Amino acid sequence: MRVTMHAIDLNSDVGESFGRWSLGDDAAMMASVSSANVACGFHAGDPSVIRTTCEAAAKAGVVVGAHVGYRDLAGFGRRYMDVDPRELADDVVYQIGALQALAATAGARVRYVKPHGGLYNAIVHHTAQARAVVEAVKSVDPGLPILCLPGSEVLRLAEASGLRAVSEAFADRAYNPDGTLASRSQPGSVLEDPDMVAARVLRMTAGETICAIDGSDLKIQAESVCVHGDSPGAVAMAVAVKAALDDAGITITAFA
DSSP: OOOOOSEEEEEEEEOOOBTTBOOSOHHHHTTTOSEEEEEOSSSSOOHHHHHHHHHHHHHHTOEEEEEEOOSOTTTTTOSOOOOOHHHHHHHHHHHHHHHHHHHHHTTOOEEEEEEOHHHHHHTTTOHHHHHHHHHHHHHHOTTOOEEEOTTOHHHHHHHHTTOOEEEEEESSBOBOTTSSBOOTTSTTSBOOOHHHHHHHHHHHHTTOOEEOTTSOEEOOOOSEEEOOSSSTTHHHHHHHHHHHHHHTTOEEOOOO
Protein backbone atom coordinates (compact mmCIF):
# COMPACT_ATOMS: atom_id res chain seq x y z
CA MET A 1 0.00 0.00 0.00
CA ARG A 2 1.41 3.39 -1.01
CA VAL A 3 1.13 5.91 1.82
CA THR A 4 2.92 9.15 1.01
CA MET A 5 3.93 11.49 3.82
CA HIS A 6 2.59 15.04 3.71
CA ALA A 7 5.71 16.51 5.35
CA ILE A 8 9.33 15.55 5.95
CA ASP A 9 12.41 17.17 7.43
CA LEU A 10 15.42 17.56 5.13
CA ASN A 11 18.71 17.91 6.99
CA SER A 12 22.34 18.39 6.03
CA ASP A 13 25.72 18.20 7.77
CA VAL A 14 27.22 21.69 7.56
CA GLY A 15 29.84 23.91 9.19
CA GLU A 16 32.56 21.39 8.40
CA SER A 17 35.21 23.81 7.12
CA PHE A 18 38.20 24.41 9.39
CA GLY A 19 40.59 27.35 9.39
CA ARG A 20 41.82 27.91 5.85
CA TRP A 21 40.29 24.63 4.60
CA SER A 22 36.86 25.04 3.03
CA LEU A 23 34.42 22.15 2.75
CA GLY A 24 30.95 22.34 1.18
CA ASP A 25 28.76 25.29 0.24
CA ASP A 26 26.77 25.83 3.42
CA ALA A 27 25.06 29.05 2.34
CA ALA A 28 23.71 27.41 -0.83
CA MET A 29 22.63 24.28 1.06
CA MET A 30 20.48 26.38 3.40
CA ALA A 31 18.15 27.17 0.49
CA SER A 32 17.03 23.53 0.27
CA VAL A 33 17.04 22.10 3.79
CA SER A 34 14.96 22.66 6.92
CA SER A 35 17.54 21.51 9.50
CA ALA A 36 21.29 22.14 9.70
CA ASN A 37 23.53 19.72 11.60
CA VAL A 38 26.33 22.09 12.58
CA ALA A 39 29.74 20.58 13.35
CA CYS A 40 30.81 21.53 16.87
CA GLY A 41 34.59 21.62 16.52
CA PHE A 42 35.56 18.06 17.41
CA HIS A 43 35.38 16.35 14.00
CA ALA A 44 35.27 19.59 11.97
CA GLY A 45 34.47 23.28 12.29
CA ASP A 46 36.02 26.07 14.32
CA PRO A 47 34.42 28.94 16.27
CA SER A 48 34.32 31.34 13.31
CA VAL A 49 32.94 28.67 10.97
CA ILE A 50 30.34 27.67 13.53
CA ARG A 51 29.18 31.24 14.05
CA THR A 52 29.03 31.96 10.31
CA THR A 53 27.08 28.76 9.70
CA CYS A 54 24.58 29.58 12.44
CA GLU A 55 24.15 33.06 10.96
CA ALA A 56 23.41 31.55 7.55
CA ALA A 57 20.90 29.12 9.09
CA ALA A 58 19.14 31.89 11.03
CA LYS A 59 18.93 34.06 7.93
CA ALA A 60 17.41 31.21 5.91
CA GLY A 61 14.99 30.16 8.66
CA VAL A 62 16.72 26.79 9.03
CA VAL A 63 16.73 25.01 12.41
CA VAL A 64 20.14 24.44 14.03
CA GLY A 65 21.18 21.10 15.51
CA ALA A 66 24.40 20.03 17.24
CA HIS A 67 26.42 17.61 15.10
CA VAL A 68 28.52 16.02 17.84
CA GLY A 69 31.30 13.53 17.25
CA TYR A 70 34.46 11.91 18.50
CA ARG A 71 37.45 14.19 19.16
CA ASP A 72 39.03 13.29 15.82
CA LEU A 73 39.84 16.19 13.49
CA ALA A 74 42.46 14.16 11.63
CA GLY A 75 39.97 11.42 10.77
CA PHE A 76 37.01 13.76 10.25
CA GLY A 77 35.27 11.86 13.04
CA ARG A 78 34.63 8.86 10.81
CA ARG A 79 36.79 6.40 12.76
CA TYR A 80 35.49 4.37 15.71
CA MET A 81 37.13 5.41 18.97
CA ASP A 82 37.18 3.35 22.16
CA VAL A 83 36.35 6.23 24.50
CA ASP A 84 35.48 5.90 28.18
CA PRO A 85 31.71 6.57 28.46
CA ARG A 86 32.17 9.35 31.05
CA GLU A 87 34.72 11.07 28.83
CA LEU A 88 32.44 10.69 25.83
CA ALA A 89 29.51 12.18 27.75
CA ASP A 90 31.65 15.16 28.77
CA ASP A 91 32.77 15.64 25.17
CA VAL A 92 29.15 15.67 23.97
CA VAL A 93 28.13 18.16 26.67
CA TYR A 94 31.09 20.37 25.73
CA GLN A 95 30.16 20.36 22.04
CA ILE A 96 26.49 21.14 22.63
CA GLY A 97 27.45 23.97 24.98
CA ALA A 98 29.87 25.50 22.48
CA LEU A 99 27.26 25.47 19.75
CA GLN A 100 24.60 26.90 22.07
CA ALA A 101 26.80 29.91 22.82
CA LEU A 102 27.80 30.58 19.21
CA ALA A 103 24.25 30.01 17.93
CA ALA A 104 22.98 32.57 20.44
CA THR A 105 25.29 35.22 18.96
CA ALA A 106 23.64 34.54 15.59
CA GLY A 107 20.09 34.79 16.91
CA ALA A 108 19.55 31.03 16.75
CA ARG A 109 19.34 28.23 19.27
CA VAL A 110 20.20 24.55 19.31
CA ARG A 111 17.04 22.52 18.75
CA TYR A 112 18.28 18.91 18.50
CA VAL A 113 21.39 16.69 18.53
CA LYS A 114 22.68 14.42 15.77
CA PRO A 115 25.82 12.33 16.32
CA HIS A 116 28.35 12.25 13.49
CA GLY A 117 30.24 9.61 11.55
CA GLY A 118 32.03 7.00 13.62
CA LEU A 119 30.05 7.88 16.74
CA TYR A 120 26.76 7.76 14.81
CA ASN A 121 27.54 4.26 13.54
CA ALA A 122 28.92 3.00 16.86
CA ILE A 123 25.82 3.91 18.88
CA VAL A 124 23.58 1.94 16.58
CA HIS A 125 24.79 -1.12 18.59
CA HIS A 126 27.28 0.07 21.25
CA THR A 127 25.16 0.31 24.40
CA ALA A 128 27.70 2.02 26.68
CA GLN A 129 28.49 4.79 24.20
CA ALA A 130 24.82 5.16 23.27
CA ARG A 131 23.92 5.58 26.93
CA ALA A 132 26.70 8.17 27.33
CA VAL A 133 25.29 10.24 24.47
CA VAL A 134 21.74 10.02 25.83
CA GLU A 135 22.83 10.99 29.34
CA ALA A 136 24.87 13.89 28.00
CA VAL A 137 21.99 15.30 25.97
CA LYS A 138 19.54 14.87 28.82
CA SER A 139 21.89 16.59 31.28
CA VAL A 140 22.14 19.65 29.03
CA ASP A 141 18.49 19.90 27.97
CA PRO A 142 15.90 17.09 28.23
CA GLY A 143 13.90 18.90 25.56
CA LEU A 144 16.51 18.21 22.87
CA PRO A 145 15.57 15.37 20.49
CA ILE A 146 18.23 12.92 19.28
CA LEU A 147 18.39 12.18 15.54
CA CYS A 148 19.80 8.80 14.52
CA LEU A 149 19.24 5.56 12.59
CA PRO A 150 15.88 3.76 12.96
CA GLY A 151 16.07 0.82 15.38
CA SER A 152 19.36 2.00 16.85
CA GLU A 153 20.40 1.47 20.44
CA VAL A 154 20.74 5.20 21.02
CA LEU A 155 17.15 5.87 19.95
CA ARG A 156 15.89 3.01 22.13
CA LEU A 157 17.71 4.42 25.15
CA ALA A 158 16.67 7.98 24.34
CA GLU A 159 13.02 7.02 24.25
CA ALA A 160 13.35 5.01 27.47
CA SER A 161 14.89 8.03 29.20
CA GLY A 162 12.11 10.38 28.12
CA LEU A 163 13.96 12.10 25.28
CA ARG A 164 12.38 12.42 21.87
CA ALA A 165 13.88 9.87 19.49
CA VAL A 166 13.79 10.92 15.82
CA SER A 167 14.61 8.38 13.11
CA GLU A 168 16.63 9.40 10.06
CA ALA A 169 17.06 8.15 6.51
CA PHE A 170 19.93 8.96 4.15
CA ALA A 171 19.32 10.18 0.64
CA ASP A 172 22.86 9.68 -0.63
CA ARG A 173 24.12 6.59 1.22
CA ALA A 174 23.69 2.90 0.46
CA TYR A 175 22.26 0.57 3.10
CA ASN A 176 23.14 -2.90 4.27
CA PRO A 177 20.25 -5.42 4.29
CA ASP A 178 19.84 -4.90 8.07
CA GLY A 179 19.20 -1.16 7.64
CA THR A 180 22.66 0.00 8.76
CA LEU A 181 24.76 2.22 6.50
CA ALA A 182 27.15 0.50 4.10
CA SER A 183 30.79 1.27 4.88
CA ARG A 184 32.24 4.11 2.84
CA SER A 185 35.04 1.71 1.88
CA GLN A 186 32.57 -0.32 -0.20
CA PRO A 187 32.07 0.57 -3.87
CA GLY A 188 28.66 2.17 -4.37
CA SER A 189 28.25 3.17 -0.73
CA VAL A 190 27.97 6.89 -1.60
CA LEU A 191 25.31 7.77 -4.19
CA GLU A 192 26.09 10.59 -6.61
CA ASP A 193 23.27 10.80 -9.18
CA PRO A 194 20.85 13.60 -8.11
CA ASP A 195 17.89 12.24 -10.08
CA MET A 196 18.35 8.72 -8.73
CA VAL A 197 18.71 10.04 -5.18
CA ALA A 198 15.59 12.20 -5.52
CA ALA A 199 13.56 9.24 -6.80
CA ARG A 200 14.85 7.14 -3.91
CA VAL A 201 13.74 9.74 -1.37
CA LEU A 202 10.26 9.76 -2.91
CA ARG A 203 10.10 5.98 -2.52
CA MET A 204 11.06 6.30 1.14
CA THR A 205 8.42 8.95 1.82
CA ALA A 206 5.83 6.81 0.04
CA GLY A 207 6.57 3.86 2.33
CA GLU A 208 7.99 1.83 -0.55
CA THR A 209 11.09 -0.33 -0.53
CA ILE A 210 14.50 0.72 -1.78
CA CYS A 211 17.39 -1.54 -2.81
CA ALA A 212 20.01 -2.41 -0.22
CA ILE A 213 23.60 -2.64 -1.40
CA ASP A 214 23.21 -6.39 -2.06
CA GLY A 215 20.08 -5.84 -4.19
CA SER A 216 17.58 -6.95 -1.55
CA ASP A 217 14.47 -4.91 -0.69
CA LEU A 218 14.58 -2.67 2.35
CA LYS A 219 11.96 -0.36 3.83
CA ILE A 220 13.12 2.74 5.73
CA GLN A 221 10.71 4.75 7.88
CA ALA A 222 12.00 8.08 9.11
CA GLU A 223 10.99 11.59 10.13
CA SER A 224 14.04 13.21 8.57
CA VAL A 225 16.16 12.68 5.46
CA CYS A 226 19.86 13.63 5.31
CA VAL A 227 21.73 14.98 2.31
CA HIS A 228 25.42 15.23 3.15
CA GLY A 229 26.92 18.67 2.68
CA ASP A 230 30.54 17.60 2.07
CA SER A 231 30.09 15.28 -0.92
CA PRO A 232 30.73 16.40 -4.52
CA GLY A 233 27.58 17.85 -6.04
CA ALA A 234 25.89 18.03 -2.63
CA VAL A 235 24.02 21.24 -3.39
CA ALA A 236 22.73 19.92 -6.73
CA MET A 237 21.56 16.79 -4.95
CA ALA A 238 19.73 18.77 -2.28
CA VAL A 239 18.10 20.94 -4.95
CA ALA A 240 16.94 17.82 -6.82
CA VAL A 241 15.52 16.23 -3.66
CA LYS A 242 13.73 19.43 -2.68
CA ALA A 243 12.26 19.83 -6.17
CA ALA A 244 11.03 16.23 -6.19
CA LEU A 245 9.40 16.62 -2.77
CA ASP A 246 7.82 19.95 -3.78
CA ASP A 247 6.45 18.41 -7.00
CA ALA A 248 4.97 15.53 -4.99
CA GLY A 249 3.21 17.97 -2.66
CA ILE A 250 5.36 17.00 0.31
CA THR A 251 6.19 19.92 2.61
CA ILE A 252 9.78 20.24 3.80
CA THR A 253 9.58 21.26 7.44
CA ALA A 254 11.82 20.87 10.49
CA PHE A 255 10.91 18.18 13.02
CA ALA A 256 12.22 20.28 15.93
